[in-house]
Amino acid sequence: MPHSNTTPCPHHETRQGPSAWTPERAREITHAVCGTYQDQEGISHIDGGNMPERMQVLAALEDLLEICFPGYTGRRPVTRAGLEFVIGDLVNQVFETLYPQVRRALAYRCKVECCVGCDCSKQAEEAVLGLLDELPRIRAVLKEDVAAALDGDPAARSADEVIISYPGLKAIAVNRIAHAFYVAKIPLIPRVMGEYAHTETGIDIHPGATIGKGFFIDHGTGVVIGETAVIGDNVKLYQGVTLGALSFPKDACGRLIKGAKRHPNIEDDVTIYAGATILGDITIGHGSVIGGNVWLTEGVPPFTKVTIAPPSLSIKQRRGSGSAD
DSSP states (O other): OOOOOOOOOTTOOOOOSSOSOOHHHHHHHHHHHHHTTOOTTSSOOOSSOOOOOHHHHHHHHHHHHHHHSTTSSSSSOOOTTTHHHHHHHHHHHHHHHHHHHHHHHHHHHHHHHTOSSOOHHHHHHHHHHHHHHHHHHHHHHHHHHHHHHHHHOTTOOOHHHHHHHOHHHHHHHHHHHHHHHHHTTOOSHHHHHHHHHHHHHSOEEOTTOEEOSSOEESSOTTOEEOTTOEEOSSOEEOTTOEEEOSOOOBOTTSOBOTTOOOSOEEOTTOEEOTTOEEESSOEEOTTOEEOTTOEEOSOBOTTOEEOOOOOOOOOOOOOOTTSOO
């Protein structure tokens, strides 16, 4: 018999001796894992109906962003002659994708709150139609956000550059879409959208935050804006700014009280520089400037400038390489 030149595939492993992986071991492990699902207050969603599909929500979000900024994604060419066909297709696609996800989210809420007689299908349809009806207004506000970025950043060469590359604008655009669902009291989905933007941009804006027009986040990394923050028109933030909560009120049983106003109010025409932290339900008056690394837990009147004293620096001339300093 001729000698075989066939060599074993380097990625193929052969077991030596009897295997420890048996049907009994598989059943044993499965039973042990399933035993951890018995806790009704745990991290299992069993007998609760289908949750919204995260990827479907994000697919619809990307379509919504394309409606807001047509021609910037590169996914499809947009011409004036075919504009209504392209946008009409996107609008229909958004409705068909989002409607079942919103219906699932509302059914989830009904189960948690033990609702009786709710028509989740009708509410879902109204919510998605309401969001689509808001798109002309959202686009008008986003146009002012783009203008604010172009006016506020000397490095910005064009509106096109801002739209296609600035993480701050993407975070703001997603927030304006998610906020519409938040106002409509749709559970789960606004947070999925907001945390997607957080992952993509490093900017964490809760969908509950109320934000005026002409909003600009320069650089953006590390910005945090809490749920009950209210931001006026023409506000500019730099990287690392936190609009957070000073404390969390609790009820008589020691549980956090949800929904209480606990984040700052930033009035019109305020600039907040890098690393500033503003905490609590306080008001920063219009036209104010908050310097870098400032820590504020009390409000300031309009046209206030808040800075911290420069640190005391020690500057010594080194004598040269290898010498003692």
